Amino acid sequence: MTPPPPAPQPSYAHGTSTTPLLGDTVGANLARAVAAHPDREALVDVPSGRRWTYAEFGAAVDELARALLARGVTRGDRVGIWAVNCPEWVLVQYATARIGVIMVNVNPAYRAHELEYVLRQSGITLLVASLAHKSSDYRAIVEEVRGRCPALRETVYIGDPSWDALTAGAASVPQERVDALAAELSCDDPVNIQYTSGTTGFPKGATLSHHNILNNGYWVGRTVGYTEQDRVCLPVPFYHCFGMVMGNLGATSHGACVVIPAPSFEPAATLEAVQRERCTSLYGVPTMFIAELNLPDFASYDLTTLRTGIMAGSPCPVEVMKRVVAEMHMEQVSICYGMTETSPVSLQTRMDDDLGHRTATVGRVLPHIEVKVVDPVTGTTVPRGAAGELRTRGYSVMLGYWEEPEKTAEAIDPGRWMHTGDLAVMREDGYVEIVGRIKDMIIRGGENIYPREVEEFLYGHRKIADVQVVGVPHERYGEEVLACVVVRDAADPLTLEELRAYCDGQLAHYKVPSRLQLLDSFPMTVSGKVRKVELRERFGVPPEPDGR
Known part of the structure; x- marks a missing residue:
């Protein structure tokens, strides 16, 4: 009698690991990197030529933290950052985290309608902004909306006397106050709000904790093998998780260096930064890599120091991936899948994955995270090879949408599974293909x-x-x-x-x-x-x- 075929394996995977999660706050983790690598470079801004060692960066972060305290900003307050990629953006990220302030990311492309909503909904008390970006006069836009945003007390502009006045105030606050505040923080405290949305209504503020984003940055970096020897070129925007979590935190949690090639993406500036700063890793969405590869003088750039990088945002065409590996020397390039609400990455390809896995899938589950594919109507897990909604659970799932408990409950079920809204298929080997979207995004x-x-x-x-x-x-x-x-x-x-x-x-x-x-x-x-x-x-x- 022929035995019955084995039951199909369910579309469920759990990233097991013998390495524990980090229990630090963002500030404590940075302090450990400063102590371990004081003389190594932490941050380089190519456009301005400014650069900081870890010791210098840690001191600059604490100076800005003292400056914020001098302006009356305190634990739990919201400070907005509405700026293009620049060193001040990074300093605000770490300084707010150091003293328990919640940083709110504001998209540099936002105009009055969107800025007003975010300022009001999150209750931002102090906004740090660029002076201008492309056709946007940030000061004029702030003036247009500030009367309708009662919580907003002050706006500080980068590259303006108001920024110098802010930092000058640091002298009035002793370092002991920063250290005392930092010691009171929990890794489960909220540290960041990023605005995202479903297919209805205005954006929702995904609220992320130190534990969420620090661990996700750490594990993304660990998966591509980061050490203090790495130099990470980031042409992707900091206001997304791609830049500030996978990039900044992915680097600093391993003692690596962040390199800013330009305020916003410019293909030639990106490759020039890789060449000049001897970068080992490069980030981007596929369209960025396509633009770089299509530069008329692409072959003139020395990219031989590159070994890895991260692509995310959309699938990468096979021919593009072949050129990235062969002509950009990124043999260990990694594909990531995630969403803001999950800090962001749940799935990632590994350094030794073949071309097929890097172009047809978004990888397999990261350590300490669970994923499953379910029937979107019944919620039951489907067999591997069948399509359903991708759901994820673990340390990376957000605390919730800022002051919107009902919308939080729609996204995260009682079992703490985040409903992604994406249609996916889990292969027999655990790798996941994204095949569509349930929502109309x-x-x-x-x-x-x-x-x-x-x-x-x-x-x-x-x-x-x-x-x-x-x-x-x-x-x-x-x-x-x-x-x-x-x-x-x-x-x-x-x-x-x-x-x-x-x-x-x-x-x-x-x-x-x-x-x-x-x-x-x-x-x-x-x-x-x-x-x-x-x-x-x-x-x-x-x-x-x-x-x-």
């Missing part, structure tokens, strides 16, 4: 866009009677934003130029629709819901010249 060049937020803003246009926003394929960015609009008066149609002008200065540039489709009505389900999937299918090709 649009990912444009690594930026997450939430249609409902854009729709709610566009409803304010006088010509728009109804609007649905969907993502459609784009050769360069992966997806682009399409606004499907029913106008109030067919005799007075809306143009794409009018729509974009309405968004200018109010929405971040990547959220502004690049395509417009005028419709008489939307396809609906029997229950009266708009069939966004049909809109995506129907208009997922370039529009006709008349826009209809």
Whole structure:
């Protein structure tokens, strides 16, 4: 009698490890790195030529911590950072953590509409901002909204006398006060708020603890083999977990050096920084690596010091990965999957994984984390090889959404599983493929866009009677934003130029629709819901010249 076939293995994996999690706060962990590597470089800013050893960086962090205390900022207060990549961003990250202040990341692309919401919702009392970025005059935008943000007491601008005045105040606060505050902190205290969202409403403030982000940065760095010998080039934005957790904390928790190539991504500046600073690791979303590889003088850069790096944000095409490994010398490049709410990384490829695993999967579970793939309706774990919703649990799951317990309960179930909203398949070997999204989130060049937020803003246009926003394929960015609009008066149609002008200065540039489709009505389900999937299918090709 033939024995029955073995039962299929469930789509569940747990990252076991004999190495324990870190029990430090961010500040205590930095102090250990300073003590262990005082003379090694911790931070290099290529544009300004400034550089800090670990001893100098630790002293600068404590000086800024004293300066914040002198301004009346105290444990549990929220300090916002609205700036491009620069050394001051990093100093604010570690100084706030040192004294138990919660840093709130504000996207540099935000305009008045979005800035006001974040300032009000998080209750930021002090905002540190750049003076300007691209077409944004930050001071003018702050002045526009500050009267509607009662908690905001002060704004300090980097590169302005207000920054010098802030740091000068450090002299009035003894170092003992910083040390005493630091000693009272718990690794489970909140330390960071990052705004993200589902497909409805405004962004939600994912609240992350020291334990969340310090351990995630540490394990991402450990998985690519970081030591104090590594120099990590970070062209990715600090306001994302990619930059501040996987980058900054991934480096400092191993005594490595952070290298800032430019305030925002520039392919030539990135490769120049790798060459000049002898970087061993380089981060980016696939579109960044494509831009670097496509530079006319790419072959002139000496990238032989590179050995590893991290790609995340979207899948990497096979041919691009081949060139990154062969021509950029990144034989140990790693793919990561995560979300802000999980600090961010849950899955990661390993240094010795083959090309197929690096391009077709997002890796396998990291140590001390659990993942499973479930039927999104019943919540039961599906067999390996079957598609379902990816869920994750462990030290990395956020504390919750800032002051939104109901939305927190929608995302994290009673078993503390984070519901990612992504459709995934777990292979027999435990590696995971992402095959789609349950939610309607649009990912444009690594930026997450939430249609409902854009729709709610566009409803304010006088010509728009109804609007649905969907993502459609784009050769360069992966997806682009399409606004499907029913106008109030067919005799007075809306143009794409009018729509974009309405968004200018109010929405971040990547959220502004690049395509417009005028419709008489939307396809609906029997229950009266708009069939966004049909809109995506129907208009997922370039529009006709008349826009209809």
